Amino acid sequence: MNLLSLLDKLSAASGPASTPPAVVAAGPAPYVGRRALLRTAGQVGVRALATALPLAAALPAVAGVSETTFDSLTLLLTLADLQAALYTRALATPGLVPAAARPDLARIQELHGLQTGFLRGTDTLPGLFKAAGAVAPAVPTFDFSGSHQGAGPAQFADPFGSFDDFLQLAQPLADAAARIYLGQLATLRSNTPLLEATVRRQAVEARLAAHLRTLRRGAGALPKSWPSPTDPAAPAALASTQAGESSLRQLVPGVTGLRYVDFNALFPNTPVQTTALAEAFDEPLPLEQAAALLALFQ
Amino acid sequence: MQPSARAEYLCRRPRLGGPADFSLMTDLTSSLLPVPAPLPRRSFLRVAGASAATVGLVLAGCGKTDPQPVAASTTLSFGTDADTDRRVLNYLLFLKELEFAFYDKVIAAFPADLSAAEQAYFRDLRDHEQIHQQVLNNVLQVLNKVTTAPVQSALPFDFSTFTLTTRAGVLAAAAKLEDTAAGAFLGIIPRLLNNTLFTLTAKMASVEARHAALVRDLLTPGSFAGPDVLDAAPLQAGQALALTPTQVAAALAPFLPTLTINIDSLPTA
Numbered sequence: 001m002n003l004l005s006l007l008d009k010l011s012a013a014s015g016p017a018s019t020p021p022a023v024v025a026a027g028p029a030p031y032v033g034r035r036a037l038l039r040t041a042g043q044v045g046v047r048a049l050a051t052a053l054p055l056a057a058a059l060p061a062v063a064g065v066s067e068t069t070f071d072s073l074t075l076l077l078t079l080a081d082l083q084a085a086l087y088t089r090a091l092a093t094p095g096l097v098p099a100a101a102r103p104d105l106a107r108i109q110e111l112h113g114l115q116t117g118f119l120r121g122t123d124t125l126p127g128l129f130k131a132a133g134a135v136a137p138a139v140p141t142f143d144f145s146g147s148h149q150g151a152g153p154a155q156f157a158d159p160f161g162s163f164d165d166f167l168q169l170a171q172p173l174a175d176a177a178a179r180i181y182l183g184q185l186a187t188l189r190s191n192t193p194l195l196e197a198t199v200r201r202q203a204v205e206a207r208l209a210a211h212l213r214t215l216r217r218g219a220g221a222l223p224k225s226w227p228s229p230t231d232p233a234a235p236a237a238l239a240s241t242q243a244g245e246s247s248l249r250q251l252v253p254g255v256t257g258l259r260y261v262d263f264n265a266l267f268p269n270t271p272v273q274t275t276a277l278a279e280a281f282d283e284p285l286p287l288e289q290a291a292a293l294l295a296l297f298q
Numbered sequence: 299m300q301p302s303a304r305a306e307y308l309c310r311r312p313r314l315g316g317p318a319d320f321s322l323m324t325d326l327t328s329s330l331l332p333v334p335a336p337l338p339r340r341s342f343l344r345v346a347g348a349s350a351a352t353v354g355l356v357l358a359g360c361g362k363t364d365p366q367p368v369a370a371s372t373t374l375s376f377g378t379d380a381d382t383d384r385r386v387l388n389y390l391l392f393l394k395e396l397e398f399a400f401y402d403k404v405i406a407a408f409p410a411d412l413s414a415a416e417q418a419y420f421r422d423l424r425d426h427e428q429i430h431q432q433v434l435n436n437v438l439q440v441l442n443k444v445t446t447a448p449v450q451s452a453l454p455f456d457f458s459t460f461t462l463t464t465r466a467g468v469l470a471a472a473a474k475l476e477d478t479a480a481g482a483f484l485g486i487i488p489r490l491l492n493n494t495l496f497t498l499t500a501k502m503a504s505v506e507a508r509h510a511a512l513v514r515d516l517l518t519p520g521s522f523a524g525p526d527v528l529d530a531a532p533l534q535a536g537q538a539l540a541l542t543p544t545q546v547a548a549a550l551a552p553f554l555p556t557l558t559i560n561i562d563s564l565p566t567a
Contacts, residue, residue: 104519107520107523186493196488202500210507225509251497276429
């Protein structure tokens, strides 16, 4: 998925000049609006994905796979590629990672490798895309300075210059990864094995994000292991990783429809700390913000 | 209520997860060994003073139908509501009440070697669990059309098998409960039918995973995503371990020794 061209089409304002992706002709009546733009050129219809999931080998056929399942998995694969590349490069940079943190980063790198293998395939497993008869996108070339391979100014400090600078990128990115997985769960809802795999993967991303916060913790015991109103602000380019996290209400099902549970009403005498109200729920990062964040590094 | 002969038998069962043993996989493996035959179903009595429509956690009272000579037994079940989502909510609420009770107990008497920063984390952990509990309560309250706040069910949790007088003991206990709750969420929330509930509980599950990572790291730095909490199956490589209600009931039975946790009414597929 060429995320830059995707964003070019999604936003009303003009973005980087690019060739719009060809729209896949197969399938039922196309989605209207922005969703139609999320199809990737030349790919196999994704309804095949349902019947060929390695996870579904022993399970009954699943219904309700939509075109956007493919886009969702493409997004998650790019995210996994990005994080795998970040940690691989960090571990390969001499003198960057302190000895005490090396095993942790190696573990994180390993887990991201397992996710890319799950999606793209390994020597022993075909991977989700191939099993469905689709082609996984190639591993992109990432530029972790945010300068789009020199096309613009660097958006943040070189993450491979010092461990602090590395964490300043890696930690918000890890939080964003957990949020991006949360954001994609709704899209994958209709496919039970895939949903289960993704929600379990999201939990791993949450653990990784918590650990990066632990690594980053310093004076004042901040940041906490979860997104909090007490967090220091992320670099401007990474603002989306924090946007929307401090929510004081949650959408819940009611008797006749959906309603909001308002924390201020639920805890009028604040037996809990005010900061805990926003901390208690991690918030999803929607597709557009997720795609924009990943495009920052390509 | 006097513990019955059956309840005493339950109390004498080997405890899972003693203070120094928090390998979840070991505990799960031991729970999969041949176990005594399940208790016959008991007739149910409501919790005294609570209406039928409140929280939904039900205690079974004195049995009349069982032929075996036991005086009484008690069972915790998650309701038989036609809406299976509410049964799942009751189950999640039970997990939250357990965790909240645990953290409340720890906070009431911190071990001397728990640092001030760590004590602050425990307050955060308790607050998060309380918020989760109250949100789930609120959802159930509205769905059950109950206008008065439910009586706090005050389940008779028993954490005496944990060592809560030392930092290591408290962290190990927290790790066990958080890992169990995190796995329990993953094992049940895909069974929810309502999309909004699924999203809500997935957000909670994410925070549970963070909790688990924190307390594990405090106990053993670098153990945030150890192999004991990840799925070992090759097709699920790199995914967190989901626990079935059966596994969860077995893991948490030691902390509710006077009750049998009956997960039969929870959706399985």
